Amino acid sequence: MSTRMASVPAPDESPLDALLNARRVTAGVAPKRSPETLALAACALGLWRLDFTASRFEVSARFKQVLGHELDEDSWDLAFDDLSDIVHPDDKPGVYEALDEHLDGMWPFDVTCRVLTRHGDYRMMRLTGQAEWAEDGTPLQVAGTLEDVSARVRMERELVASEARFRALFDEAPYGLVIEEESGARYENPALKRMGIKLAPQVDRLPYGPVELVLPRPDRGRALPVRVSGMPLSDGRMLHVVIDIRAEVEAREREADLQRELVTASRLAGMAEMATGVLHNLGNVLNSAFVSSTMAGEVAGQLVTWRLARVVEHLNTAADVLDDANKRAQLVALLGATASKLEGQRDGIVREVERVRTTLEHARAIVSAQQEMAKNRMSVVEKVAVDAVLAQAWTTAAAACGIDGVDARTECLVDGPLEVDRHTLLQILVNLLINATQAVRAVEERRGEVTLVATPVGGGRCRLAVRDNGVGIAPEELGKLFTHGYTTKATGRGFGLHHSAMAAGELGGRLWAESEGKGRGATFILELPMAVPLRAGELTGRHQRVTPVVRRQAVTAPHSPPTR
Amino acid sequence: MHRVLIIDDSASLRGQVAAALSQAGHLTAEAEDGLAALEALDAADFDVIVCDVNMPGMGGIDFLRALAARSRRPPVLMLTTEGQPTLIREARARGAAAWMIKPFQPELLRRAVDKLGQASAGAGAGRTEAP
Numbered sequence: 001m002s003t004r005m006a007s008v009p010a011p012d013e014s015p016l017d018a019l020l021n022a023r024r025v026t027a028g029v030a031p032k033r034s035p036e037t038l039a040l041a042a043c044a045l046g047l048w049r050l051d052f053t054a055s056r057f058e059v060s061a062r063f064k065q066v067l068g069h070e071l072d073e074d075s076w077d078l079a080f081d082d083l084s085d086i087v088h089p090d091d092k093p094g095v096y097e098a099l100d101e102h103l104d105g106m107w108p109f110d111v112t113c114r115v116l117t118r119h120g121d122y123r124m125m126r127l128t129g130q131a132e133w134a135e136d137g138t139p140l141q142v143a144g145t146l147e148d149v150s151a152r153v154r155m156e157r158e159l160v161a162s163e164a165r166f167r168a169l170f171d172e173a174p175y176g177l178v179i180e181e182e183s184g185a186r187y188e189n190p191a192l193k194r195m196g197i198k199l200a201p202q203v204d205r206l207p208y209g210p211v212e213l214v215l216p217r218p219d220r221g222r223a224l225p226v227r228v229s230g231m232p233l234s235d236g237r238m239l240h241v242v243i244d245i246r247a248e249v250e251a252r253e254r255e256a257d258l259q260r261e262l263v264t265a266s267r268l269a270g271m272a273e274m275a276t277g278v279l280h281n282l283g284n285v286l287n288s289a290f291v292s293s294t295m296a297g298e299v300a301g302q303l304v305t306w307r308l309a310r311v312v313e314h315l316n317t318a319a320d321v322l323d324d325a326n327k328r329a330q331l332v333a334l335l336g337a338t339a340s341k342l343e344g345q346r347d348g349i350v351r352e353v354e355r356v357r358t359t360l361e362h363a364r365a366i367v368s369a370q371q372e373m374a375k376n377r378m379s380v381v382e383k384v385a386v387d388a389v390l391a392q393a394w395t396t397a398a399a400a401c402g403i404d405g406v407d408a409r410t411e412c413l414v415d416g417p418l419e420v421d422r423h424t425l426l427q428i429l430v431n432l433l434i435n436a437t438q439a440v441r442a443v444e445e446r447r448g449e450v451t452l453v454a455t456p457v458g459g460g461r462c463r464l465a466v467r468d469n470g471v472g473i474a475p476e477e478l479g480k481l482f483t484h485g486y487t488t489k490a491t492g493r494g495f496g497l498h499h500s501a502m503a504a505g506e507l508g509g510r511l512w513a514e515s516e517g518k519g520r521g522a523t524f525i526l527e528l529p530m531a532v533p534l535r536a537g538e539l540t541g542r543h544q545r546v547t548p549v550v551r552r553q554a555v556t557a558p559h560s561p562p563t564r
Numbered sequence: 565m566h567r568v569l570i571i572d573d574s575a576s577l578r579g580q581v582a583a584a585l586s587q588a589g590h591l592t593a594e595a596e597d598g599l600a601a602l603e604a605l606d607a608a609d610f611d612v613i614v615c616d617v618n619m620p621g622m623g624g625i626d627f628l629r630a631l632a633a634r635s636r637r638p639p640v641l642m643l644t645t646e647g648q649p650t651l652i653r654e655a656r657a658r659g660a661a662a663w664m665i666k667p668f669q670p671e672l673l674r675r676a677v678d679k680l681g682q683a684s685a686g687a688g689a690g691r692t693e694a695p
Contacts, residue, residue, distance in 0.1 A: 104679070105672030106662040110649050137671040 046146035048129075052139055063146050066125070068118030088114035088122050095127065103131050103139040112149060124153040176226070176242030179233075192242055196220045212245065225249045263506070266499035267427065278370045278400050282363055289359040296352035303345050307338040366399040384422045386454045386462070387412040393426055393452065397433035403450075406437055411453040414462045419531040424507055425464075428500045432466040432524045435496065439470025439522065460530050461509075467523040473515035481513055504528075565589045566611035566681030571601045571627065572643070573619040577666075581614055581643070584670040585677060598622025602630055610638045611681045614673075617644040617651065625651070628658040639680040643668060 009018035040047065046063025050056075061069075067086070087095050091113035102109035109129035114122040129144025170177050176192030196217040210229040217224050230240045311331065314321065321327045390410045397403070418425075433450065440448025451467045473481065482501040497511075504511040509528035515521065568590050572578045575596075582592040593608065595601035597619045604610075613631075617624035624642055631637055639661035646652075652663050661683075662676050 101662075105664060105669070105676050106679070107656075108647060108652060108663060108665060110652065133669055133672060135669075135671060137669070137675050 040145075044147070047143065048127075048146060049141060049143040050129075051141045053141065059146075064118075066146055066148050067115065086116045088116070090114075099129070099142070102129065103142065105131075105133070105137065109142065109144060112153065115146070123148055124150040175244070178240040178242060180230075180238040180240060182236055195224060195226070195242070195244060197224055197226070197242075209240075263499065263502045266502060269499070275370060278366055281400060281402050282366050284402070285359050285363045285366065289356045289363070292352040292355040292359065296349045296356070299345050299348045299352065304338050304341045307334065307341075311335060311338075365395075369396045369399045380423070381419060381421055383417040383419050384425075386414040386416075386418050386464075389418070389422060389425060389429070390452050390454060390464070393429035393433055396426065397430045397437065400430065401434045401437050403437055406440055406448040406450055408437075409449065409451040411451060414454045414456050414530075416530060418462065418528065420507060420528060424503050425528075428503050428511065428526055429464065429466070431496045431500050432526070436466050436468035436470060436522075436524075439472075440468050442471045443469070443519070456530075457527065461527055462530055464526045464528070465523050467521070469521040471522075472518045472520040473513060473522050474518050475515075478513055478515065482511070500526075565591065566677060566684075567591045567593070567609065568677060568681075569593050569595060569601060569604055569610040569613045569638070571595045571598065571613065571619070571624070572616040573597060573621075574616075577616075581668075581673065584668075584673055585614075587670075588674045588678070590674075590677060590681075596621075598624065598627030598630065601627060605631075605634070605636070605638075609636065611684045612677050613638050613640045614643050614677070615640050617642055617646045617655070625654060625658065628655060628660060632659055639684050641673075641676055641680060643673070 009015050013021070040060075040062060044062070044066065046066040047060035048063055049058050051058070084092060095111050095113050098107065098109055098111045101107040109127070109131070112124060112126045115125040117123055126147045126149045127144060128147075129142045131139045131142040133139050170179075170189045173189060173191055176195055176197075177189040178192060179187040196219055197215040198218060208230040210227050212225060212227050214223045214225050225245050227243045227245050228240055229243075230238050233239050311334065314331075321331065387410070390412055394403075394408055394410060398408070429452065433452065436450040437448070440450055446469065449469045452464070453467065454462060454464050456462050482497050501511045504526055507528055509526060511524065511526045514523045514525065568585050570578050570581045570585075570592055571594075572581070573596050575594075578594045578596075582594065585592050593604055593610070595604050598615075599622045601613070601615070602622075615624045615627060622630070624644065628640060631640065637659065640659065641662040641664060642655050642660050643664050643666060645666045647665055655663060661680050664673065664676060
């Protein structure tokens with residue numbers, strides 16, 4: 001029957017014309033169903049009519065179908081029970097009142113009520129109607145529609161309940177809430193108003209966040225730190241949660257203070273630990289000096305000067321001794337032997353005094369190194385030659401614990417200077433070297449080797465590693481090494497490595513340990529940036545800074561050392 | 565006989581309404597929007613108001629809101645082509661006394677005005693309580 005099946009418009013054809021042409025019916029058939037019937041079928045509306053001229057209430061088949069009956073949808077004029085029988089008793093007065101108002105011409109008839117279905121349950125139905133009046137205003141009939149709106153009503157009620165809950169939450173929430181329309185209009189809850197902040201002037205568009213902002217409070221004077229988190233609502237609006245984080249900020253500041261104090265305490269504890277070692281070493285040195293001075297004293301006490309006294313006495317009492325050639329020869333021999341003996345004794349005294357001097361020099365170096373390490377100073381960033389720092393670390397470590405019997409090696413593969421707080425770096429390296437020296441001394445079956453090596457790595461960083469062939473570290477201990485208070489030494493207190501790790505963080509670096517296991521040595525690796533990033537306002541230039549830049553660095557937790 | 569204020573931006577519609585009501589002996593006055601109607605209410609007392617919904621300037625719903633703030637509130641019959649249920653509910657919530665769809669049937673309009681006018685007189689001197 002169709003001449004064309006496709007409805008693609010020709011260039012000069014509108015889409016509607018194309019559709020009509022494509023589906024043109026050429027055979028002699030005509031539609032049978034009324035357009036109203038088809039339209040009502042499309043929207044699932046039942047029809048009803050109240051005929052005052054025949055005192056009759058009738059409904060369409062679709063009306064009954066909406067109520068659960070199975071009928072031919074084109075049938076009409078079906079006699080139906082009184083409307084009263086199907087409207088819920090509680091809703092009946094309202095329905096009839098609305099109908100009366102409409103028949104009086106006062107209001108359109110449009111009510112939603114509970115209607116009984118064939119299955120015995122009530123469903124929410126919308127009843128609409130339009131009356132026809134005679135010229136004198138007498139209603140002749142009223143006809144209308146029936147629509148099952150149960151789902152819509154349920155959704156509306158859920159929406160209302162949801163809105164109520166949302167409103168309660170919005171009004172009663174202890175934190176600030178802001179609803180932001182797409183137009184930028186904002187609604188603020190009472191809690192936000194109580195905070196005293198006004199968002200509109202300060203923040204053009206609230207961020208998704210979470211972000212921390214410090215917002216001024218015009219009426220309170222002091223600004224308020226807040227955390228703002230935004231989330232999109234399903235209707236396109238944004239809900240922002242604004243939380244007063246004063247307590248959190250204060251707690252963070254307290255934590256930072258505690259952390260700083262902990263770092264200081266750890267540093268001091270580490271220094272005390274080191275000082276103990278220094279004192280021990282100093283004691284050894286002084287013992288050595290004491291022994292030398294004692295020996296010198298003993299030699300001095302044994303000087304054979306008494307022989308010279310006896311020669312003089314002999315010459316006074318026997319003046320003719322020089323006339324006797326034999327006796328003179330004996331005297332000369334005695335004097336020669338005495339001179340020789342005295343020279344030997346003098347050399348011995350000189351040797352011991354020199355030993356005392358050398359030892360005292362060593363003691364002075366130890367004291368000097370300890371004084372240098374113990375300075376209570378602020379962080380000073382300066383450019384230092386890496387090999388010089390490595391050498392100084394060894395010198396200080398040797399002063400603290402001695403390195404006799406240990407192969408102490410240094411390898412420096414880093415060319416450029418390192419921009420760093422030298423004293424903090426020294427503290428870390430010295431601590432690691434002392435640990436390594438102690439670790440190799442605990443192994444008797446082989447000679448101890450401790451190597452301090454500096455190597456460049458990518459990204460403007462370098463690694464300073466302390467490698468030893470000492471007692472090694474068990475895998476389960478690797479992760480705990482840097483914990484405050486954790487130690488594997490009988491006399492240790494667990495401050496050293498903790499402080500070193502914290503200090504590494506202060507330097508913008510990190511510290512971790514590697515070991516193949518117990519008895520297989522260990523390597524502690526300190527990775528540092530070659531240059532500390534400059535902050536705004538600090539001096540820059542190609543030349544080394546003449547005056548060291550003093551920085552107060554916020555203490556941050558160091559990176560967790562990797563475990564294996 | 566009631567004093568009726570007719571508010572509509574269409575002069576011809578105002579004329580038709582006035583003609584229908586005059587036939588029943590009512591006195592009518594006209595305003596082209598809500599603001600003009602408020603001025604008319606300041607100048608004279610009315611028993612019933614017949615008001616369009618969609619008008620330039622102050623529309624019918626805004627007029628209801630403005631009227632609610634006044635001590636003298638004659639009953640308002642909304643006469644409009646609008647049939648949206650949400651709009652009808654809002655008008656009812658804001659104090660409208662009736663809602664009639666254009667084109668109106670003159671006799672029904674007269675009956676409604678009579679009914680509202682009597683209720684208004686019964687409530688006392690053109691005073692109605694907000695719902």
